[in-house]
Amino acid sequence: MDVDGTxxxxxxxxxxxxxxxxxxxxxxxxxxxVSKCWMTLISEPYFTLKHLNRAKxxxxxxxxxxxxxxxxxxxxxxxxxxxxxxxLAEDVRKLDWPSNPRPWRFRMYCCYDGLVLxxxxxxxxxxxxxxxxxxxxxxxxxxxxxxxxxxxxxxxFGLGYDSTSDDYKILKIDDAARCEIxxxxxxxxxxxxxxxxxxxPVLSDTEDSLAFVHDGEVLLRCRDLECGSVFKTSKESSRLxxxxxxxxxxxxxxxxxxxxNIMVIQTFEEVPKLDCPSNAELWxxxxxxxxxxxxxxxxxxxxxxxxxxxxxxxxxxxxIVLPGPKFPPELFCTWGLGYDSVSDDYKILKIDLKSRSEIxxxxxxxxxxxxxxxxDILPALFCTDSLVFVHGAFHWxxxxxxxMVSALSISSEVYTEIPLPEQMLSIYNQTWGV
Amino acid sequence: xxxxxxxxxxxFEVEEAAVIQSEMIKNMIEDGCATSVIPLPNIDSKTLxxxxxxxxxxINMGKAAETGEEDDxxxxxxxxxxxxxxxxxxxxxxxxxxxxxxxxELCCQSAADRLKNKSVRAVREMLKIxxxxxxxxxxxxxxxxxxxxxxxxxxDTVN
Numbered sequence: 001m002d003v004d005g006t007x008x009x010x011x012x013x014x015x016x017x018x019x020x021x022x023x024x025x026x027x028x029x030x031x032x033x034v035s036k037c038w039m040t041l042i043s044e045p046y047f048t049l050k051h052l053n054r055a056k057x058x059x060x061x062x063x064x065x066x067x068x069x070x071x072x073x074x075x076x077x078x079x080x081x082x083x084x085x086x087x088l089a090e091d092v093r094k095l096d097w098p099s100n101p102r103p104w105r106f107r108m109y110c111c112y113d114g115l116v117l118x119x120x121x122x123x124x125x126x127x128x129x130x131x132x133x134x135x136x137x138x139x140x141x142x143x144x145x146x147x148x149x150x151x152x153x154x155x156x157f158g159l160g161y162d163s164t165s166d167d168y169k170i171l172k173i174d175d176a177a178r179c180e181i182x183x184x185x186x187x188x189x190x191x192x193x194x195x196x197x198x199x200x201p202v203l204s205d206t207e208d209s210l211a212f213v214h215d216g217e218v219l220l221r222c223r224d225l226e227c228g229s230v231f232k233t234s235k236e237s238s239r240l241x242x243x244x245x246x247x248x249x250x251x252x253x254x255x256x257x258x259x260x261n262i263m264v265i266q267t268f269e270e271v272p273k274l275d276c277p278s279n280a281e282l283w284x285x286x287x288x289x290x291x292x293x294x295x296x297x298x299x300x301x302x303x304x305x306x307x308x309x310x311x312x313x314x315x316x317x318x319x320i321v322l323p324g325p326k327f328p329p330e331l332f333c334t335w336g337l338g339y340d341s342v343s344d345d346y347k348i349l350k351i352d353l354k355s356r357s358e359i360x361x362x363x364x365x366x367x368x369x370x371x372x373x374x375x376d377i378l379p380a381l382f383c384t385d386s387l388v389f390v391h392g393a394f395h396w397x398x399x400x401x402x403x404m405v406s407a408l409s410i411s412s413e414v415y416t417e418i419p420l421p422e423q424m425l426s427i428y429n430q431t432w433g434v
Numbered sequence: 435x436x437x438x439x440x441x442x443x444x445x446f447e448v449e450e451a452a453v454i455q456s457e458m459i460k461n462m463i464e465d466g467c468a469t470s471v472i473p474l475p476n477i478d479s480k481t482l483x484x485x486x487x488x489x490x491x492x493i494n495m496g497k498a499a500e501t502g503e504e505d506d507x508x509x510x511x512x513x514x515x516x517x518x519x520x521x522x523x524x525x526x527x528x529x530x531x532x533x534x535x536x537x538x539e540l541c542c543q544s545a546a547d548r549l550k551n552k553s554v555r556a557v558r559e560m561l562k563i564x565x566x567x568x569x570x571x572x573x574x575x576x577x578x579x580x581x582x583x584x585x586x587x588x589x590d591t592v593n
Contacts, residue, residue: 024550027549
């Protein structure tokens, strides 16, 4: 085949694409320079999608983003121990920041599919806040159109991908329950006025991003119901569903509509597998974390303030009551939910401020202490209220001055530590993306 | 036994259990089209020998996990992909044609690992790709992401 030895290696485009889709973005940016053919190939949307799908399944391409002080923004790779790829946000390319060279401060809201939603603010003009969608791998960013409602109020953002319209959508809800949605392709915000009045979301500091679960659903908590509610971003009507878990538990209780668009009227009897004592009255509930379209929810009983843990599937509206942990859940403990493919079981990890950690395997139905946690370290779990579950391990930062990310493998239950870049002095916010 | 014929008219006998790792041949056997010799006009004998070596080693993949031969298999794979670019691409094309998923994965990942930190010049030379970009076009790409072209990890050697 190769007669003269200088013959170009001929490969079908499909095969080149397969090989290139396994490379990190940095290599791809460089290899655009190899030839016209490679440049076209790497720039194609089909290739981008293929690359993204592969990267999602590859632990080496997982990145942790850490916002450091006011500037700069570090993007560090989680899997490499050296974390050599620390890069500064001042290098953000194509940043279209009007006139002012340096925004006063910025805030990172949420990550999805390697995109990050960031708010930049100019000092001292609050009104000049801008929203950016940033791709840390390519360092490209786009300024998003202005929102209808001002950015000075408290609000939450959700970022997700809608496969129906093949578009990314951003949902914004403020504390007056006004929400608007931006479909990236359309380029303008749309108010969602079908939302019921009188339902106010609870947007605490720890919840400045909305949990995006499967099928374009966004979860949030509401004030008057103290409930988990579900927004469907893929449905144009964007319905708010007060779910079964929101309702006071009384036999035969029927929730009455408070607004024109609450779709679901449901009694607790209709919830399968829900095994709840009849005298219980819901006081408050907390959405701890989500995984695989399951949500871990803490429920406080009104009368005696007892606490129950529920695992809830918002899609089927099934929920089960989990056994109580050995140590009573205090306000400041952190939860993680993940799936262990080795034992084919879901596991829930709980760590409290006294560094006591315990784990529940769903099939066994009982909590076990994981005493391997280094006892002299008191976790300062302020960065996140849920343990981040990626690639078969829970991750969290327990004490920021140690510059370490702790990880617990879900199947072997072994603790490991991953160093953070030493340059970090303070960390405002911490979030994770693919 | 199944008989395979390379494009330079050499015949090879392979156990059916090994050869059905190729989806293409598996389908042919199921459809009753593999009664005599199966001609493979896209594959030369040198490449076919490599592919058969892989198929024979990976026969009963499921069993390896039980008997603890996984490490052995891993070592074989590492040795197997230790070949020149042209040979590797011949095997990739054969694996693609014969539709052997595992072999395709192995070889493409190996190719990607080798390319990962290479400089543009090294990639062109290794894969014998002619640069058809103008200097301006090239500079534009570099200006778009200069950091991708700098760094101590970039390897300019050709191998």
